[in-house]
Amino acid sequence: MSVQISAYIEDDIKERMERYSAANGLKKGFLIQNALDYYLNALHEIPSHMIVPSHMTVDDKTFNALLNSKAKPNNKLKKLLQDD
Amino acid sequence: MIEIRLLQKEDNTSSFDCKESNLNLFLKQYAKQNQFKHYIGTTYVAVSDNKIIGYVSVSSSSIRGDELGELIVKKLPQYPLPILRLTRLAVDKAYQQKGIGKTLLKWVLKLTFKQKEQFGCFGLVVDAKAESVGFYEQYGFESFSIQSGALDVRPYAQSMFLSTKTIEVGVG
Numbered sequence A: 001m002s003v004q005i006s007a008y009i010e011d012d013i014k015e016r017m018e019r020y021s022a023a024n025g026l027k028k029g030f031l032i033q034n035a036l037d038y039y040l041n042a043l044h045e046i047p048s049h050m051i052v053p054s055h056m057t058v059d060d061k062t063f064n065a066l067l068n069s070k071a072k073p074n075n076k077l078k079k080l081l082q083d084d
Numbered sequence B: 001m002i003e004i005r006l007l008q009k010e011d012n013t014s015s016f017d018c019k020e021s022n023l024n025l026f027l028k029q030y031a032k033q034n035q036f037k038h039y040i041g042t043t044y045v046a047v048s049d050n051k052i053i054g055y056v057s058v059s060s061s062s063i064r065g066d067e068l069g070e071l072i073v074k075k076l077p078q079y080p081l082p083i084l085r086l087t088r089l090a091v092d093k094a095y096q097q098k099g100i101g102k103t104l105l106k107w108v109l110k111l112t113f114k115q116k117e118q119f120g121c122f123g124l125v126v127d128a129k130a131e132s133v134g135f136y137e138q139y140g141f142e143s144f145s146i147q148s149g150a151l152d153v154r155p156y157a158q159s160m161f162l163s164t165k166t167i168e169v170g171v172g
Helices: A011-024 A028-042 A060-067 A075-082 B021-038 B100-119 B130-137 B164-171
Strands: A055-058 B003-006 B042-048 B051-065 B081-091 B123-128 B142-144 B158-163
Touching (some): B081 B100, B100 B164, B130 B142
Parallel strands (some): B081 B123
16 A cells, blocks of 8 residues: 655755656656665664674684683783672 | 673663764664674673663674694694674763773673583683773783684774683682
């Protein structure tokens, strides 16, 4: 079911929409409906900068260094962990 | 009195302001999605008088060597090692310099230890902003370079590592 909506938009957006509509032979209602649909869906997508990759790769030298990391806790770390 | 607990669906995040738009945006718009909808990360919040004054986000992850080098690869495990990854830590501007960040870090260090006990965890990796590297270094975190799996953030975050063994000894 289609319904009619009314909204104020910036005049430059209206001009761009009319140019695109005329150039591509698309009805303005179709453009507006698709733009809203894209926008509302985009709000539910997680942008890439918010995603945490589940795997990290390092070169073998670094991996070896991490594997052999046997650093004793320094005093600040001990104090932080033991201070309750 | 400050309480550290899991972020809850009904928590009001709208007033949080740590002066960094990306960190504010994450808490307000994505932390709950990650935790309650996609299950890809968990956020713990520091709460005082029912107000969120800080948060820290973690995800389980893994780390492995690239297996391309000519090192003594035989000694290295040929499988990824489980780690906990601290991706974001922020404190509201009205509560900065009061030890909230330190308290949140302590929470994550203990979480790393719990993860080790429950299902294995080789260490804690932090994605640190350049200005936060010193904060982590003072507790013994060491910087390292990664080849893939970096956060898609600008400027790039510095990866830093602290082994579970070190945390375990520190716990005493």
